[in-house]
Amino acid sequence: MTIQTLPLQANGHLISRKTEVEVLRIDGREPFVSGIAYSCAICDSRPKLQVTEDAVQVQDPCPYEAGITTEITLSVPSGKILVTDDLRPVYDWGDGAFASYNSVLGQAQVIEAMAAIGCAYGPVGNSCPGLYRTGPDSYIIASPRYDEDDNPSLPEDTCLANICTDVWAYSIADFEHWQARGGDSAKLGWTDTVVTVPPGTYRFIHHSGERDFDPYAAETVIFAHVERIA
Ligand SMILES: [Zn+2]
Incomplete structure (x- = not known):
């Protein structure tokens, strides 16, 4: 041997x-x-x-050597979004033929399956990020970093919602779409935030599956860029 x-x-x-x-x-x-x-x-x-x-x-090359950047759109006709970690059972990706959720490919498939039923979803690890406004029609889902004096790397007055990540993800849906599918606003808790935004179509570009994505970066960690595109 x-x-x-x-x-x-x-x-x-x-x-x-x-x-x-x-x-x-x-x-x-x-x-x-x-x-x-x-x-x-x-x-x-x-x-x-x-x-x-x-x-x-x-022997065979990885088909996603650079990782996967996932791009989905969310329709927000009501001008109100529900921002939280978990919107099951109202939005549930079920048990389709996905790759393992432990893989980037499996997570990308889930992101797309959730978008198809009306939920912008994305894994964020154990990070408790927030939804921050960065412009009139642009937002990020990100975790700020804090300097020695405890000043965050993102202005606190731009934070629209904090996401408490019990399930290590964010879930965002049009508030009225969520209600129409059986969501009960009487059951919303302190971890659920309804944010008023201009009605329209929002594009979510999710980054956590990218090969060089670093959840432990010293700078602000941006999980997703969100923009109103129509
Ligand atoms: Zn591979």
């Missing part, structure tokens, strides 16, 4: 934070590669490995 440390050529997949992996060779058996994930954190596929004398290579 031999153990070798070899460079990992992941072919764009995200299957290890390391650039080298250990290869265990036992006579008469397939080499065993330790320290890599069962599936790619971006595309959710199981990597097909080829172990040579001097490298471990994944």
Whole structure:
């Protein structure tokens, strides 16, 4: 039996934070590669490995090497949006044929499935972000950072809603659409905020699936850009 440390050529997949992996060779058996994930954190596929004398290579390239930027639109005819973390069961993506929610691809599929039923949804990790106004028709869903004197990196008077992320996501819907689907405003709590915005169509560009997205960045973390486009 031999153990070798070899460079990992992941072919764009995200299957290890390391650039080298250990290869265990036992006579008469397939080499065993330790320290890599069962599936790619971006595309959710199981990597097909080829172990040579001097490298471990994944054969097929990752189809989403740069990660996934998700773009959806939300129609807000009422001019009121309900901003919170979780809008199930009124909006529920059900159990369609999605990739694992632990992968970027699975999360992108859920974002699109939720948009199709009228909910702007996006994973934000354990971050408790807010919805901030950045212009007359533009907003961000973001987590500010605080300096030594506790001054936030985003002006507090531009914060329209705080999102308490029990489920590590934001969910935003047209308030009247939510009511028409059975949402009960008597049951709204302190974590639910109704925000008045100009009626129209809003585009959400969600960034958490991008390869270089850093939820621990020293600067303001922007999960989504939101803009009224019509
Ligand atoms: Zn991949």
